[in-house]
Amino acid sequence: MAHIELTWIHDQTFLGVDSTNHSIVLSPGGGVGVKPSETMLIALASCSAVDLVEILKKQRATLHRLAITVDGEQDADPPWRYRWLHLRYQVTATGATLEKVQRAVDLALNRYCSVRSSLHPEIEVTFEVDLNTPDREAGE
Amino acid sequence: MAHIELTWIHDQTFLGVDSTNHSIVLSPGGGVGVKPSETMLIALASCSAVDLVEILKKQRATLHRLAITVDGEQDADPPWRYRWLHLRYQVTATGATLEKVQRAVDLALNRYCSVRSSLHPEIEVTFEVDLNTPDREAGE
Numbered sequence: 362m363a364h365i366e367l368t369w370i371h372d373q374t375f376l377g378v379d380s381t382n383h384s385i386v387l388s389p390g391g392g393v394g395v396k397p398s399e400t401m402l403i404a405l406a407s408c409s410a411v412d413l414v415e416i417l418k419k420q421r422a423t424l425h426r427l428a429i430t431v432d433g434e435q436d437a438d439p440p441w442r443y444r445w446l447h448l449r450y451q452v453t454a455t456g457a458t459l460e461k462v463q464r465a466v467d468l469a470l471n472r473y474c475s476v477r478s479s480l481h482p483e484i485e486v487t488f489e490v491d492l493n494t495p496d497r498e499a500g501e
Numbered sequence: 502m503a504h505i506e507l508t509w510i511h512d513q514t515f516l517g518v519d520s521t522n523h524s525i526v527l528s529p530g531g532g533v534g535v536k537p538s539e540t541m542l543i544a545l546a547s548c549s550a551v552d553l554v555e556i557l558k559k560q561r562a563t564l565h566r567l568a569i570t571v572d573g574e575q576d577a578d579p580p581w582r583y584r585w586l587h588l589r590y591q592v593t594a595t596g597a598t599l600e601k602v603q604r605a606v607d608l609a610l611n612r613y614c615s616v617r618s619s620l621h622p623e624i625e626v627t628f629e630v631d632l633n634t635p636d637r638e639a640g641e
Contacts, residue, residue, distance in 0.1 A: 362574055362585075365539050367546035368565035375550055377543030383535040385525050387547040387552075395523040395549035396616045399505050404516030404540035406507035407527040410515055413583055421587035427509035431562060440618035443503075471580075475538045481619050 384434035398441070401476075404430040406448065408476040413450070420465060422457035425495060446483040453493040463490050538581070541616075542571040546588065548616040551591070552609035560605060562597035565635060585625040593633040603630050 364380045368386035374392055374434075377385040395403070406429040417424050433446040450466050466488055470477050477486065504520045507527075514532055516575040525633040526534035535543070546569040557564055590606050604629055610617050616624065 363539050363542060365542045365571050373551055375547045377547055379504055379535045379539040381530055385543055390521055391552050395519045395525055397544050398543035399503050399519040402503060402505045403525055403543055403618050404537050407515045407517060408537035411513055411529050431505050435615055439613050441615040442618040464524040473579050475575055475581040476541050478582040478585040479621050481621055
C-alpha cells in the first residue's frame with residue numbers, strides 16, 4: 362500500500378511527505394518548490410532510473426554517469442493532460458553497447474516502471490539513448 | 502513545454518530538477534530520498550491542492566488548514582500499475598459548507614488537475630472531504 366500526505370503551508374506552497382518520511386516542497390511556477398505537474402515527470406524518470414541502474418549492473422556494465430531529461434507538452438485547455446513525453450537517457454558506461462543500453466531502458470521504462478504504466482495510454486511516451494563509452498575513448 | 506532533468510548521484514539515489522530549478526532527492530524505499538512511485542501521488546495531491554486553494558478563495562471561504570492523504574494499491578505483478586487511489590481532504594475553513602468544499606475538490610481534482618487527467622483511466626480515483634469549521638465551534 363502506498364501512502365502520502367500533503368500539507369498546505371501558506372498561499373500556494375505545500376509540503377508532501379511519503380511513507381518513508383521524506384519530503385518535497387511544492388508550488389506552482391515561480392514559487393519556492395517544485396511544480397506539481399513536473400513532479401510527475403521526475404517521478405517517471407526516477408522510477409525508470411531505479412531499474413535501469415539494476416539492469417545495467419546485471420549486464421556487467423559499469424555506470425559512470427546517468428542523466429535523464431523529460432520533455433513534455435500538455436493540452437492547451439483544462440485539464441491540461443500531457444499529450445506526449447520524450448525521455449532522453451544520457452549514459453556514460455564501460456562494458457556497455459548502445460543496443461544493450463537501449464534494451465535496458467526499454468525494460469526499465471516499459472516493463473518495470475509503475476509510474477509509466479499508470480499513465481494515460483493516449484500519452485505518447487518515447488525515448489532515446491545517448492551512450493558515451495569512456496573505455497573506447499581511452500583506447501584511442 | 503514541461504522539462505525536467507534527473508541525475509544519478511550514486512547507487513539508487515537520484516536528483517530531480519524541474520524547469521524552475523527546484524529539486525527533489527529520490528530513492529526507492531529505505532534510501533535518503535522520496536520514493537519515485539509515491540512521488541507521483543504527491544504530484545497528484547499538490548496539483549489538485551493548487552486549484553482547491555484558489556477555488557475556496559473564490560468561494561470566500563477562509564482556509565485555516567488543509568491536509569490531503571493519498572492511499573493507493575498497486576498491481577502485485579510488474580509493472581505494478583496503480584489499481585486505485587483514494588484522496589482524503591481534511592479541510593479546516595471558515596465560511597465554508599461541506600457541499601461547497603466537495604464541489605471545489607471535484608473541480609480541482611477532476612476538471613483542472615493535469616496529473617489527474619494524465620492517469621490511466623482504469624485507475625479508480627476516489628475522494629472524500631472532512632470539513633472542520635472553527636466558526637461553528639467558536640459559537641458553541
